Amino acid sequence: MSSPSSLDELIEALRCLPGVGPKSAQRMAYHLLQRNPRGAERLGQAIDHALKTLRRCARCNTFTEDEVCDRCASPRRDPTQLCIVEMPVDLNTMEQTHAYGGLYYVLMGRLSPLDGIGPKELGFERLLARATDGVVKEVILATNFTNEGEATAHYLSEVLHARGLKVSRIARGLPVGGELEYSDAATVAQAFIERRDY
Amino acid sequence: MSTGKQRIDGAAAFLLHAHPYSETSLILDVFSRPYGRLALLARGARRPRSALRGVLLGFQPLELSWFGGGEVKTLARAEWMGGIALLSGKCLLLGYYLNELLLKLLPREDAHPVLYDAYADALGALSRGSAEAAELRRFEKILLRELGYGLALDKEVASGEPVRADRQYVYLVERGAVEARDDEGLPSISGKTLLDLAADDYDDPRTLAESKALMRQLVAHYLAGQPLQSRRVFVELQDL
Ligand SMILES: [Zn+2]
Numbered sequence: 001m002s003s004p005s006s007l008d009e010l011i012e013a014l015r016c017l018p019g020v021g022p023k024s025a026q027r028m029a030y031h032l033l034q035r036n037p038r039g040a041e042r043l044g045q046a047i048d049h050a051l052k053t054l055r056r057c058a059r060c061n062t063f064t065e066d067e068v069c070d071r072c073a074s075p076r077r078d079p080t081q082l083c084i085v086e087m088p089v090d091l092n093t094m095e096q097t098h099a100y101g102g103l104y105y106v107l108m109g110r111l112s113p114l115d116g117i118g119p120k121e122l123g124f125e126r127l128l129a130r131a132t133d134g135v136v137k138e139v140i141l142a143t144n145f146t147n148e149g150e151a152t153a154h155y156l157s158e159v160l161h162a163r164g165l166k167v168s169r170i171a172r173g174l175p176v177g178g179e180l181e182y183s184d185a186a187t188v189a190q191a192f193i194e195r196r197d198y
Numbered sequence: 199m200s201t202g203k204q205r206i207d208g209a210a211a212f213l214l215h216a217h218p219y220s221e222t223s224l225i226l227d228v229f230s231r232p233y234g235r236l237a238l239l240a241r242g243a244r245r246p247r248s249a250l251r252g253v254l255l256g257f258q259p260l261e262l263s264w265f266g267g268g269e270v271k272t273l274a275r276a277e278w279m280g281g282i283a284l285l286s287g288k289c290l291l292l293g294y295y296l297n298e299l300l301l302k303l304l305p306r307e308d309a310h311p312v313l314y315d316a317y318a319d320a321l322g323a324l325s326r327g328s329a330e331a332a333e334l335r336r337f338e339k340i341l342l343r344e345l346g347y348g349l350a351l352d353k354e355v356a357s358g359e360p361v362r363a364d365r366q367y368v369y370l371v372e373r374g375a376v377e378a379r380d381d382e383g384l385p386s387i388s389g390k391t392l393l394d395l396a397a398d399d400y401d402d403p404r405t406l407a408e409s410k411a412l413m414r415q416l417v418a419h420y421l422a423g424q425p426l427q428s429r430r431v432f433v434e435l436q437d438l
Contacts, residue, residue, distance in 0.1 A: 147257065159438045186255060190284060
């Protein structure tokens with residue numbers, strides 16, 4: 001059965017979303033057209049508007065409507081500390097700690113050699129320029145404790161050290177309230193290897 | 199018994215690569231000791247509280263159970279076995295290189311226990327940060343041999359004479375070492391390097407340099423034009 005080309009086009013366009021295969025794309029398309037045409041219109045306009053108004057903050061690389069985002073422009077944040085995270089959700093998590101008052105840089109990814117994601121794809125040059133602005137004194141590496149996050153942290157620490165910056169890495173261990181019995185073995189093993197004087 | 203109902207319990211395996219599948223799942227490319235490389239669907243592995251999150255780690259010995267008969271089987275259980283420290287720094291990047299070689303050269307569902315053990319040994323050595331270059335050469339040699347491309351390092355192919363440490367040779371892919379003449383156009387390699395490589399003796403810096411060049415040439419031949427992403431990323435990182 002052949003369908004009109006504008007329908008095909010919509011289905012094909014929805015497939016650009018992560019985890020959306022041909023079947024779910026078709027389901028979404030029919031839902032938007034049949035059940036929720038106003039929602040569809042709003043979605044279309046919102047995407048259009050976002051694409052026209054949003055850009056990357058010149059300082060932290062997250063999306064903003066201005067040249068520099070509110071957080072980076074805030075006089076209440078300590079500009080000598082720069083925390084590097086992989087994704088905006090990681091930044092949000094760090095913010096929820098209320099333990100950090102410095103600024104951020106969001107990589108929008110991590111090194112992933114098998115997927116062809118290297119320093120060029122991640123824009124290391126841009127980050128290095130940001131970290132060596134003369135104001136930043138300490139860089140805190142808060143990439144994930146996955147192999148990719150570790151590789152990212154390692155190479156960033158090398159290049160940032162070489163440029164005379166103080167570099168630290170968030171600590172790895174058991175979750176607060178975590179009981180050994182219920183923790184996965186790899187976490188306990190690494191917490192043991194990285195045990196500290198007490 | 200139909201292959202559709204086949205269930206494998208507790209197979210020693212390493213995770214080579216994973217990519218997202220649907221909202222919450224992963225497709226794993228694993229290298230198991232008894233069954234070789236295979237694809238497994240890990241249902242729900244990307245859910246926030248998934249028990250698989252702290253277990254499905256690359257470069258770590260795992261024990262996996264799965265069922266199903268198609269091209270992609272379904273992961274039933276995964277356990278972290280430990281015994282190899284997490285790789286870090288440069289050795290982590292070299293680990294990706296090993297994985298990429300296996301992903302690109304090893305066909306699916308072809309058991310290679312000898313290669314599996316060599317891979318585990320290489321990861322163990324990398325996790326201890328010991329003589330990386332020698333470990334890579336040792337692994338590449340076993341990989342090529344297991345794939346059926348064994349190297350002839352100690353005899354000159356034309357004459358059958360033993361390779362002599364004090365002579366110069368060139369290595370012809372799929373044939374072997376022949377004595378170097380001026381007109382070959384290939385990089386020449388010393389007889390000593392060939393003999394050292396045969397004996398896995400990498401103490402001589404010249405052996406290391408020449409065997410690296412030779413292995414790169416051979417691996418590139420069998421990759422048949424496929425670029426190695428991990429090497430490109432590694433080189434870019436060294437240049438930072
Ligand atoms: Zn900003």
